[in-house]
Amino acid sequence: MMMNDVVKSSELSELFFDFNTLIHSAKVNDLCRKKKCDFTRNRNMNFYSIIYYFIFRNRTTTNAELTHFYSSIDRFEKRISKQALNKAIRKLNPNVFTYLINQFASIYYSTSLPKKYRDHLLIAEDGTYMEIPYNLLNINEFQFALGSHVRDMFDVKKVQSKAGGLYDVTNGLFIDFSLKQAPYSETPLAFEHLYRTREVLENQKVIYLADRNYGSAEIISHLEDLRYSYVIRGKSNFYKKQVASMESDDEWIEVEIDEKWLKRFRFSPEAKELRKENPTLRIRVIKREYRYTDNKNKEHCEKLIYFTNLSSESFTTAEIMEIYSRRWDIEVSYKTMKTTQEVERHISSDGDVARNDIYAKVLFHNIAGVIRKEMNQELENRHTPDTKEYVTNITQLQAIIHDTNFLYCFMFGLKERIKEKIDNITKHLNKIKVPVRPNRHFQRWGRSVKQKSIKTYKKRQT
Incomplete structure (x- = not known):
């Protein structure tokens, strides 16, 4: 089979x-508008041109970006000034990008492209902070958390937005x-994502992956209502009494949700109704330990717990750990966007423009992500036992997408030319593949994992 057939x-x-x-x-034209009079005439920088400008932006200065953009679409004679661009981008409503991110996924899942892990999509939830241009307007708009070093707005040194995403680690988007x-909490953010993607993920078998802070009874009950499976890293104080009574390191616990507990359900009426009908919450709990040394060569031992509703008959303990390890791909995505894509380098101090900068980079990450997963599939198909495993280097792939002028074919809907571009990109597979280091673990908080109490598994950047 030829490689391009596989890709x-x-x-x-x-x-x-x-x-x-x-x-x-x-529909998108309407969503782009902040005012009814915006984007009603076909100018040199019309509504869809601005969308593509944001998505494929990768130069360090505005003038260089304008030159590159109009050269890429073969319209250099129509290049607008930096002042005209600043006027146009302030009209663009950020809501259009949240819609496009959701719709890109919807279109993707309607194709034959999605890959599964044992017939499931692995969907990870995680939050981060994105830096916003510093000015008083943005401090007021994006707010800040009070603390010992921040007593009022004049103590704020850096403006940030609480960001969060629901990410398909099996398919890279x-x-x-x-x-x-x-100051926005991760919990309501997670519920917003689950509600907004309910139709997109309808009829899909989903395993929801999340780090600590997401293992509340309300979130788990909401996932049950959606008929999602889950693997969530737990906090030590979650269901403490039931976990302490476990006789083994992998068994089911039962938690009775009483009326007092139900009053803390604030975000999901469906979860509340489910627990009223069936107050018993059953969770499979897996306990593990790992030992590590810190930067001062001091040894530590930390206890880990994981919550899941996947049965032991279908998924062994080691498989649950393997599934959870794949959650790391959302962390890699955030790092890639912040370093390679420079998602926090903004072209305007305006808060809405900053939002558009970030949302558009997410869309570009999705475009590159689905190509990357196809290339990774090809590398997996080539792999033979007792040889190194490889994955596609996302940084190099994104650079190639920009260098091959993918923008022109994409923006003008040239289907055959798009296919040619993808074929040309995949020809570089051997040049941009990187090995997966066996038993890889990621250092965090100055820690280096020394040994694990179960069979080791890989964390891939796939």
């Missing part, structure tokens, strides 16, 4: 063609993404 360039071309059709639609005020 499915025709299906990817169809996906990008359909997404381009959506970008050019009247954000299904939903949000930017909120800095």
Whole structure:
């Protein structure tokens, strides 16, 4: 079988063609507007041109970006000034990008492209902070958390937005993404994502992956109502009494949700109703330990717990750990966006423009992400036992997408040309593949994992 048949360039071309059709639609034109009079005339920088400008932005200065953009689309004679661009980008409503992120996923799942892990999509939830340009307007708009060093707005040194996403680690794309005020809690953000993606993920078998802070009874009950499976890292104080009574390191516990507990259910009426009908919450709990040394060569031992509703008959303890390890891909995605894509380098101090900068980079990450997963699949198909495993280097892939002028074919909906571009990109697979280091673990908080109490597993950047 030829490599390009495996990479499915025709299906990817169809996906990008359909997404381009959506970008050019009247629906998106309406969503772009902050005022009714915005984007009503076909100017040199019309509504869909601005969308593509944001998505494919990768130069260090505005003038260089304008030159690159108009050269890429073969319209250099129509290049607008920096002042005209600043005027145009302030009109763009950030809501259009949240819609496009959601719709890109919806179109993707309607194709034959999605890959599964044992017939499941692995969907990870996680939050981070995104830096916003510093000025008094943004301090007021995005707010800040009070603390010993921040007593009022004049103590704020850095403006941040609380960001969060629901990310398909099996297929390399954000299904939903949000930017909120800095003090916004991760819990309501997670519920917003679950509600907004309910239709997109309808009829899909989902395993929801999340780190600590997401193992509340309300979130787990809401996942049960959605008929999602889950693997969530637990906090030591969650269901403490029931966990302490466990006789083994892998068994089910039962938690009775009483009326007092139900009053703390604030975000999901469905979860509340479910627990009223069935107050008993059953959770499979897995306990593990790992030992590590810190930067001062001091040894530590930390106890870990994981919550899941996957049965032991279908998924062994080691498989649960393997599934959870794949959650790391959302962390890699945030790092890639912040370092390689420079998502926090903004082209304006305006808060809405900063939102558009970030949302558009998420969309570019999705475009590159689905291509990357196809290339990784090809590398997996080539892999033979007792040889090194490889994955695609996302940084190099994104650079190639920019260098091959993918923008032109995408923006003008040239389906055959898009396919040719994807074929040309996949020809570089051997040059941009990187080995997966066996038994890899990521150092965090100055720690280096020394040994684990179970069979080791890989954390891949896939």
